[in-house]
Amino acid sequence: MVAVRFFFTKMGKLRWGICTAGKIAQDFSNAICDLKDHAIQAIASRSLERAEELAEKVGAKSSYGSYDSLAADPNVDIVYIGSVNIAHIPLCKLFLNAKKHVLCEKPLGVHSKEVGEAIEVARQNGVFFMEGLWSRFFPAYDKIRKLLLDGEIGDVKFITADFCLNGTSSGICHDKSVGDGALYNIGIYPIQLATMVLGPNPTLVQGVGGMTQTGVDEICSITLKYPDHKIATMVTSIAADSNNVASIVGTTGRINLTDSFHALSKVELVRGFPAPGMFEKEVFEFPLPTSERSFNYPGSVGFQYQANAVKEAIDEGRTEHPLLTWSETLAIHKIMDKLRHDVGYYRPEEENEKEGSV
Numbered sequence: 001m002v003a004v005r006f007f008f009t010k011m012g013k014l015r016w017g018i019c020t021a022g023k024i025a026q027d028f029s030n031a032i033c034d035l036k037d038h039a040i041q042a043i044a045s046r047s048l049e050r051a052e053e054l055a056e057k058v059g060a061k062s063s064y065g066s067y068d069s070l071a072a073d074p075n076v077d078i079v080y081i082g083s084v085n086i087a088h089i090p091l092c093k094l095f096l097n098a099k100k101h102v103l104c105e106k107p108l109g110v111h112s113k114e115v116g117e118a119i120e121v122a123r124q125n126g127v128f129f130m131e132g133l134w135s136r137f138f139p140a141y142d143k144i145r146k147l148l149l150d151g152e153i154g155d156v157k158f159i160t161a162d163f164c165l166n167g168t169s170s171g172i173c174h175d176k177s178v179g180d181g182a183l184y185n186i187g188i189y190p191i192q193l194a195t196m197v198l199g200p201n202p203t204l205v206q207g208v209g210g211m212t213q214t215g216v217d218e219i220c221s222i223t224l225k226y227p228d229h230k231i232a233t234m235v236t237s238i239a240a241d242s243n244n245v246a247s248i249v250g251t252t253g254r255i256n257l258t259d260s261f262h263a264l265s266k267v268e269l270v271r272g273f274p275a276p277g278m279f280e281k282e283v284f285e286f287p288l289p290t291s292e293r294s295f296n297y298p299g300s301v302g303f304q305y306q307a308n309a310v311k312e313a314i315d316e317g318r319t320e321h322p323l324l325t326w327s328e329t330l331a332i333h334k335i336m337d338k339l340r341h342d343v344g345y346y347r348p349e350e351e352n353e354k355e356g357s358v
Helices: 023-032 048-058 067-071 085-097 112-125 139-149 182-198 300-315 326-343 348-357
Strands: 014-019 038-044 062-064 078-081 101-105 129-132 156-164 204-211 217-226 230-237 246-250 253-257 266-272 279-285
Touching (some): 014 067, 014 085, 023 038, 023 048, 038 067, 078 085, 085 101, 085 112, 101 300, 112 129, 139 182, 139 253, 156 182, 182 230
Parallel strands (some): 014 038, 014 078
Antiparallel strands (some): 217 230, 246 253, 266 279
8 A cells, every 4th residue: 555644745846856966866956947847946965066057957946966965945946867877776765764755766675675665754754755756657658557457468478678778889887886787777677677577576587698897787587476477588688789669569469669768658559470461560659748958868858757756745644656666676676686686696794694695
């Protein structure tokens, strides 16, 4: 059940604080700064100069050279966190304890134990808290959920997906000290697709892959098994580029996610056997919002969907979003823990678990 606290329900514009001024925070700010029901109140960075520069571009009223100052700003309702992965949980706790709502970029944490700790802090403070898995809020994902609910492909039997990017050309780092790696940076996207469709509690989780010389996972083949012989098989890698597509296959048809399924704009519904004249196909397109602003990453204007969903949940007095609950978020991170360990990727604080697994 989704927890509800009405005391913090806000009226009017949702006032955002942006934590860090890096590329992803720039994109999030550019995406939402022109939305009528949102206002960027403040930018915080360890560099005051960078905070001021981004604040000027997006019309923020305040700039801070420390995160504590952002936490203390009484005019900020919610904080978006776009820091390096390893800093996510400490920053979440800082702002949650300051009674701020929090939207934190994925991955929420680098292991499930700390994710659970942050969720408990949010629960104790009665504020909204969500991991920034923006995919869930794209109109194309709404269409997928409706097609499944309407039984358009019968009983779902398996999911296939690949999400692989060449880390050198895409800018994805291989730095273990800041919590990088294939699963953290991009593998979470196919995993969330599987948990959305088949549920957050597979009966078997298995990963096969290899590590980079810097000590993070370079590639991972993912198998999730569910009751009634349902399977999700996926691959993620930061060593090469792939098609980055997915298929949800049922007894009477399939749903194809045909273009960068983490920021999806097109869905194919295929009914029947895949032979000439034996199947029919419908294509549903959902163009991204238009924007005159520039972005660092393709599709980033789609952050608007997530921001609007967050505001709606807060206006309804929710502390969790029904499309991405705390329990599912924790389950996703437990899955990623198991997959990382299967590949051989342990965080420094997990060394005892590594020794016990030998």
